[in-house]
Amino acid sequence: MASSTNTAATTPVPYGYQAGGYQTRPWTEPVPSTWNSTASAVCNLNANTVGWFLVIANGFGFAIPAGATIDGIVIDVECSGGSGKTYDSEVVAVKGGVVGSTSRASATVWSGGSHTWLGHGTGQNDLWGTTWTPAQINAADFGVAVSPKSVGGTDIAEIHNVRITVYYTPTSIKTVNGLTKSSVKTWNGLAMSSVKSINGLT
Numbered sequence: 001m002a003s004s005t006n007t008a009a010t011t012p013v014p015y016g017y018q019a020g021g022y023q024t025r026p027w028t029e030p031v032p033s034t035w036n037s038t039a040s041a042v043c044n045l046n047a048n049t050v051g052w053f054l055v056i057a058n059g060f061g062f063a064i065p066a067g068a069t070i071d072g073i074v075i076d077v078e079c080s081g082g083s084g085k086t087y088d089s090e091v092v093a094v095k096g097g098v099v100g101s102t103s104r105a106s107a108t109v110w111s112g113g114s115h116t117w118l119g120h121g122t123g124q125n126d127l128w129g130t131t132w133t134p135a136q137i138n139a140a141d142f143g144v145a146v147s148p149k150s151v152g153g154t155d156i157a158e159i160h161n162v163r164i165t166v167y168y169t170p171t172s173i174k175t176v177n178g179l180t181k182s183s184v185k186t187w188n189g190l191a192m193s194s195v196k197s198i199n200g201l202t
Contacts, residue, residue: 057143067171082156084112097141102129
């Protein structure tokens with residue numbers, strides 16, 4: 001299994017905002033952060049409220065090879081809560097510009113003060129409730145949507161960066177130097193019948 005990891009900051013302006021249900025608190029355009037000299041997206045949360053989805057689906061620039069099988073996705077969010085009362089409400093993948101329905105929200109409180117990375121997903125085989133093609137991962141509208149919530153008081157939620165790791169299995173080798181595998185008799189002096197993989201690929 002191979003993997004590819006790319007990071008996108010919330011600067012410049014994120015891909016878009018999406019409100020839904022009882023989510024009542026908007027995000028501001030990225031502004032200078034209280035705790036970092038670079039910019040973050042900021043959501044001022046009233047006590048026991050939920051923020052809109054912040055959709056970040058630009059700037060990842062994946063180049064998963066065509067024909068590969070997507071095995072899983074892990075999403076890390078660099079975030080903070082000013083007074084330690086912010087948690088995930090929902091964290092969902094975005095495919096084709098559409099916010100998904102399977103949330104991988106963490107139960108961990110967002111760090112009060114400095115930005116820290118918070119992991120999401122159950123591991124290398126978590127597809128976030130859907131199936132994926134390399135083209136969908138490589139597309140400009142692939143990303144993540146995050147909705148925070150405050151518990152027990154007002155807070156300032158900030159998202160600074162998002163990092164996505166995609167795990168995939170490359171397509172098997174069909175040709176060697178332009179020849180089909182079946183027509184190649186030897187590889188580095190070995191009979192092809194005895195070669196199980198080439199450069200890690202079957």
